[in-house]
Amino acid sequence: MANRNIVEANLEAVKELTSSGAGTLKKCFQCATCSVVCPLSSDTKPFPRKEMIYAQWGLMDRLVGNPDIWLCHQCNDCSLHCPRGAKPGDVLAAVRRYSFTKYAFPKFMGKLLGDAKNLPYLLAVPIIIMIILLASIGHLNIPEGKIVFSKFFPLIYVDALFITVSMLAMISAGMGILNFWKDMNKNSNIWMPSMGLIPSIISAATEIFGHNKFKDCGVNKDRYSAHLLVFYGFVGLFITTNIVLVLVDFFHIETPYSLINPVKILGNVSGIALFIGITLVALNRLKNKDIITTTSYDWAFIGMIYALVITGILTEVTRLAGIAFLAYLIYFIHLVVVFYIIAYLPYSKLGHLLYRTVAVVYSKYSGRRSEERRVGKECKSRWSPEH
Ligand code: SF4
Ligand code: SF4
Known part of the structure; x- marks a missing residue:
């Protein structure tokens, strides 16, 4: 029998995110428009569609140690183009706040x-x-x-x-x-x-x-x-x-x-x-x-x-x-x-x-930024806020 990956939702984390600015999180239906418009996205590391589903499931271990979450400079181009109003820019800001609690000392x-x-x-x-x-x-x-x-x-x-x-x-x-x-x-x-x-x-x-x-x-x-x-x-x-x-x-x-x-x-x-x-x-x-x-x-x-x-x-x-x-x-x-x-x-x-x-x-x-620069420029040329 093939190995199965069982993913368990962390509802506490989802609750924490929704109460700290990510109230629109559950509207995402994974169309990936955000990954197309985001200037950080690259062919090999599309962003932030997959981060949206991690957040919907509360898979915080995949989010808090992820440098992309911090590279996001909250330009909100993704939120403008999201057809569902899921506001990925806000969701990532809430994930950054959550990360603060995890890394805070004490x-x-x-x-x-x-x-x-x-x-x-x-x-x-x-x-x-x-x-x-x-x-x-x-x-x-x-x-x-x-x-x-x-x-x-x-x-x-x-x-x-x-x-x-x-x-x-x-x-x-x-x-x-x-x-x-x-x-x-x-x-x-x-x-x-x-x-x-x-x-x-x-x-x-x-x-x-x-x-x-x-x-x-x-x-x-x-x-x-x-x-x-x-x-x-x-x-x-x-x-x-x-x-x-x-x-x-x-x-x-x-x-x-x-x-x-x-x-x-x-x-x-x-x-x-x-x-x-x-x-x-x-x-x-x-x-x-x-x-x-x-x-x-x-x-x-x-x-x-x-x-x-x-x-x-x-x-x-x-x-x-x-x-x-x-x-x-x-x-x-x-x-x-x-x-x-x-x-x-x-x-x-x-x-x-x-x-x-x-x-x-x-x-x-780690070389993440060089990919982004190459592909991000192509994405920018395909999209503008007027589209
Ligand atoms: S956040 Fe919006 S644009 Fe991104 S995948 Fe979800 S529905 Fe699509
Ligand atoms: S807000 Fe962040 S995730 Fe959204 S387009 Fe801008 S940099 Fe990308």
Whole structure:
């Protein structure tokens, strides 16, 4: 008798996917239109039709260690052309969220961050930690005189807190990514990498810094500039923070800096870029709401980015206006938001960037990306959003 493969549906996983943005999943009738239009699809690795049936059956072991899930940049060309309205772009976004829970380290953090209802508890953590820290050094009051934030929260404590939090986030992200890499390796059985690891990393970094893949988007082509602004806004703020750290800790050049100081200009320009970028992201989602589902998880992330930028701007404005109580209060809130973004990065939408980068590196390393480039171009020439 021939060997039989018995496939068991995982209904729990299906339920989890449908409740996190993949509510249209069961509409798919496997016509493969999505695999024809997707710029990632190739002759030998068509995508995402088979991923749709894996998701319908809840076969998550075939999905979570699959780099294609992360190579998908949610252009939603597939969702536009799907004749059943099954929204494969949304389904893949839900699979990525599910993967976060699987790779999260520690696991409960993935679950906590996966549900926007937990936002108040997650925000309470930095609030409590910082209040205890300020109380223990006797700084739980509004300092007298000129507004200088280090009089309220001494920089040595700010540095110690945020360096610790950053290191913990890096360890968590590193553990998740290591397990993701192992799963991708297990699923693809590469015995001969097509490219060395270092050239793969360089090539992936070039692609990500240039946001080249976003230029392939049809329906969602506005995402290119929106994501570019968000990405470089964060890069600029990261560089600014580190320059300030070096200037204060190593050269003893104390803050605040004047508005025409190059470091200040870099910080302000990056903040404005982030504000414009996240506004374009939100508008783009609202404009395409029939094709893209925006979950409370997505809105929570957008809200936190707004909170970061707005509290950053108001901190500066109230300091310049000399309104001490408001300036120190908003500075405190700003630090809470920064803590939230850094500490929960491995489990949030920002963590997607890490997983996507690793998936792009892996796909180049394994030769997946060269097939896609060859065949994807042919598919693009056959289809356009007008068809
Ligand atoms: S998701 Fe839509 S386009 Fe893709 S196979 Fe299913 S029904 Fe067809
Ligand atoms: S959203 Fe775009 S990249 Fe992702 S599967 Fe659909 S067509 Fe492909």
